Amino acid sequence: MSSFPPTFAEGVINQPAKAQFEAFLDEHRRVLNDCLDGLTEEQVRRSLVQSRTTLLGLVKHATFxxxxxxxxxxxxxxxxxxxxxxxxxxxxxxxxxxIPLPSGGGGNAAPSLQAQAHIGKC
Known part of the structure; x- marks a missing residue:
């Protein structure tokens, strides 16, 4: 029987809701960005199903x-x-x-930081 790897979110489970939310959101962002590691542009744009779904499309949609x-x-x-x-x-x-990607690649930090700023106002 397989088990899921430990996550940093487990360290915030007893924290206030805002801290949990931010940790879970950061973890999901990281996992989505990690899916792109080592892939070529052609690979992230390739659709493997009969829809518009691609890895790049999922990143664009998550940012949206x-x-x-x-x-x-x-x-x-x-x-x-x-x-x-x-x-x-x-x-x-x-x-x-x-989607304002940071120079040099490395993920989708700008929208994530903007989201954090808006969350902080709540």
Whole structure:
């Protein structure tokens, strides 16, 4: 019987809800970004199922969802003001100029940091 590896989130299970939320969110971000390690651009863009789902598409969609929940929902700015797609389906396609990747690769830190800032205002 397999077991899941220990996670850093286990260290916050008895902490206040905000600390738990931030730890779980950080862990999910890390796991999604780790899925891209060692893959070529062609591999992250390849669809293995009959849909728009690709690893890159999932990263774009996760970034979109964070911006909806932690920017649109908290600040009440429109998606147009934020500069994100109007619908979830659109988050999987296109160039995704609305995802400001840090120079040199290394994941999707900028939207995550923005989300943290909006959470901090709650």
């Amino acid at each position: 969802v964070e911006k909806v929940w932690f920017d649109e929902a908290v600040t009440c700015r429109s998606r147009a003001e934020i500069g994100i797609p109007a619908t979830p389906d659109e988050s999987f396609i296109g160039v995704a100029a609305w």
